[in-house]
Each structure stands twice: as structure tokens, then as C-alpha cells.
Amino acid sequence: MMAPPEPRLAVVVVGASRGIGRAIANVAARDRIPVVLVARSRDDLETAANDIRKLGGEAFTLDLDLFSADASTRLAAFLAANNLCCDILVNSAGYGLRGAATTLPIPDQLGIIDLNIRALTDLSLHFLPGMVARGRGGVLNLGSIAGFMPGPNMALYYASKSFVRSFSEALHEELRHTGVTVTCVAPGPVATEFLKRSGADRVRLFKVLPKVDADYVAERAWRGFKSGRRLVVPGLSAKLAAFAAAWVPSALMLPLIGRLQRRSNDPCPCGSGLKYKDCCGARSRRAGSRQGSRSH
Numbered sequence: 001m002m003a004p005p006e007p008r009l010a011v012v013v014v015g016a017s018r019g020i021g022r023a024i025a026n027v028a029a030r031d032r033i034p035v036v037l038v039a040r041s042r043d044d045l046e047t048a049a050n051d052i053r054k055l056g057g058e059a060f061t062l063d064l065d066l067f068s069a070d071a072s073t074r075l076a077a078f079l080a081a082n083n084l085c086c087d088i089l090v091n092s093a094g095y096g097l098r099g100a101a102t103t104l105p106i107p108d109q110l111g112i113i114d115l116n117i118r119a120l121t122d123l124s125l126h127f128l129p130g131m132v133a134r135g136r137g138g139v140l141n142l143g144s145i146a147g148f149m150p151g152p153n154m155a156l157y158y159a160s161k162s163f164v165r166s167f168s169e170a171l172h173e174e175l176r177h178t179g180v181t182v183t184c185v186a187p188g189p190v191a192t193e194f195l196k197r198s199g200a201d202r203v204r205l206f207k208v209l210p211k212v213d214a215d216y217v218a219e220r221a222w223r224g225f226k227s228g229r230r231l232v233v234p235g236l237s238a239k240l241a242a243f244a245a246a247w248v249p250s251a252l253m254l255p256l257i258g259r260l261q262r263r264s265n266d267p268c269p270c271g272s273g274l275k276y277k278d279c280c281g282a283r284s285r286r287a288g289s290r291q292g293s294r295s296h
């Protein structure tokens with residue numbers, strides 16, 4: 001009896017229907033490896049896959065909601081059915097929400113933990129043992145410069161990216177000498193739908209910081225991953241932000257980020273039901289002006 005053919009090595013990109021994930025899928029496909037595109041939007045996945053096929057690459061699509069508890073099992077079954085195995089996993093699915101944590105809907109905030117943390121961890125832990133057994137491949141996780149500091153008015157998102165960085169860097173070290181690499185890529189603002197969907201595009205911080213494009217991030221991320229880097233921070237402004245996060249004291253950094261990520265019309269976090277500018281914002285302005293007049 002003939003032995004079944006060995007599964008072919010594939011790159012699995014989770015969050016590949018648009019944005020950074022889609023850009024990384026394009027870059028990976030240039031290496032002539034089959035690419036498996038995963039996300040919820042079937043039509044967008046097909047469009048992305050067709051773009052890869054037009055350039056001579058090989059692409060598979062799987063519409064999968066990572067909020068479902070059996071997502072990693074269903075992805076593994078899809079790979080097995082297509083005689084593929086996950087050589088490289090790219091975790092790019094993620095979302096954020098801007099606003100004070102006490103004013104945002106709890107389920108939407110817990111969803112950040114579910115997607116950015118739980119699903120990323122589940123997929124990584126599911127596919128890493130196979131990579132270790134083969135002595136090759138690895139995981140490329142999308143962190144953010146938000147992972148270098150706490151982020152008032154976007155608290156859950158920053159905390160989730162802190163997890164991604166910590167988890168990825170620890171795995172990178174644990175897997176040294178196994179032939180398997182784990183890389184965290186930590187971009188600053190990238191011109192994708194993420195900024196609008198999260199509401200970040202409406203605040204000063206994201207208006208001021210320069211945005212890089214997804215293709216640029218994808219090239220840097222892929223190159224960094226291929227050369228076994230633990231952390232990739234693409235672009236000068238992201239590097240400066242990471243440097244500032246490490247060296248500027250939290251007592252200065254936290255109020256600054258909090259202010260730059262707040263709109264005066266936001267609901268006040270104190271629960272009064274008033275706008276921030278008419279409630280705690282007004283109180284803090286009055287306190288500031290009293291302090292100013294005392295020091296004169």
C-alpha cells in the first residue's frame with residue numbers, strides 16, 4: 001500500500017481579508033509557498049486569494065470566526081483536508097476600541113481579549129508543537145507600539161498588545177535552538193481600516209503620528225521573521241515611540257496619552273452621563289487654573 005503523501009508546508013495568515021494581514025499574505029506568496037487566507041469576510045478573502053493567484057501564487061481561503069471556541073480545530077481540519085500543514089502562522093486578526101473603559105460596552109471590550117489574546121494564543125499553541133517536531137517554521141504575531149505602554153482611553157487594546165509582545169518574546173526565547181522562530185512585529189499607526197473601526201482616527205494622537213502603509217509593514221515584518229528577529233518595530237516614528245515609552249516616566253506618559261486619545265465630547269468616565277468637557281474635564285480645568293494663579 002502506498003504511504004499517503006507528506007502534507008505540504010503552508011503559510012497560514014489569520015486576518016488576511018484586508019489590511020496588514022492581506023499585505024503579509026501577498027509578500028509570503030512571493031516565496032512560492034501555498035498561502036492559507038483566514039478571516040470572516042468570504043468575498044474579501046476570495047478577492048485577496050485571486051490577487052495572489054494572478055501573480056502565480058497558490059492561495060486557499062477559509063472563512064472562520066476566531067471568536068468561536070473551536071476555531072483552531074476547524075483550521076487544523078481544513079489544512080488536513082487540503083493535505084497542508086502550518087509551517088508559518090501569521091496572527092494578524094485584531095481590533096481595538098477607543099474610549100474610557102467605564103463607558104465602552106463590556107462585551108465589545110472582552111471581545112478584544114477573545115480575539116487579540118485568546119485566539120492568538122490558542123492558534124500559536126495549537127500549531128507550534130508541529131513546527132517544533134519538524135524543526136522549522138514559526139509564528140509572526142502582530143503586536144503594536146501600544147504594547148510598550150499603558151493606553152488610557154484605549155486601555156484594553158494597549159493591554160492586549162502588551163500581552164502579545166510579552167508572550168511572543170518569551171516564546172522566542174523558549175524555542176531558541178529548536179529551529180522555530182517567534183517574532184512580534186510592533187508597528188505604529190498603519191493606514192488601514194483598523195483606525196476608523198476602532199475610533200482612533202478621531203483623536204489627536206493618531207492625527208499627529210505619521211502613518212505607514214500596510215505593504216511597508218508587511219515587507220519589514222516578513223524580512224524580520226525570516227531572519228529570526230524577536231521584535232520588529234517598522235519605521236522611524238514607531239521606533240521613537242517605543243524609545244519614549246521606555247524612557248519617559250509613566251507619571252508624564254499616562255496623562256499625555258490619556259489626553260491625546262480623548263475627545264472633549266466623550267462621555268465622562270465618572271458615570272455622570274455628562275460629556276467629559278462639562279464634567280471632570282471642567283473640574284480639571286478649574287483645578288489647573290487655580291494652580292496657575294497660585295504660582296503667579
Ligand SMILES: NC(=O)c1ccc[n+]([C@@H]2O[C@H](COP(=O)([O-])OP(=O)(O)OC[C@H]3O[C@@H](n4cnc5c(N)ncnc54)[C@H](OP(=O)(O)O)[C@@H]3O)[C@@H](O)[C@H]2O)c1
Pocket residue numbers: 014015016017018019020021038039040041042044064065066067091092093094095096115142143144145186187188189190191192193194195197
Ligand atoms: N492599523 C494600525 O494602525 C495597527 C497598528 C499596530 C498594530 N496593528 C495590529 O495589526 C493587526 C492587523 O490590523 P489591521 O490594521 O490590518 O486591521 P484591519 O484592517 O481592521 O484587519 C483586521 C483583520 O482581522 C480580521 N478579523 C477581525 N475579527 C475577526 C474574527 N473574529 N475572526 C477572524 N478574523 C477577524 C478581519 O477580517 P474580517 O473582518 O473579514 O473577519 C481583518 O482581516 C491587528 O492585530 C492590529 O491590532 C494595527
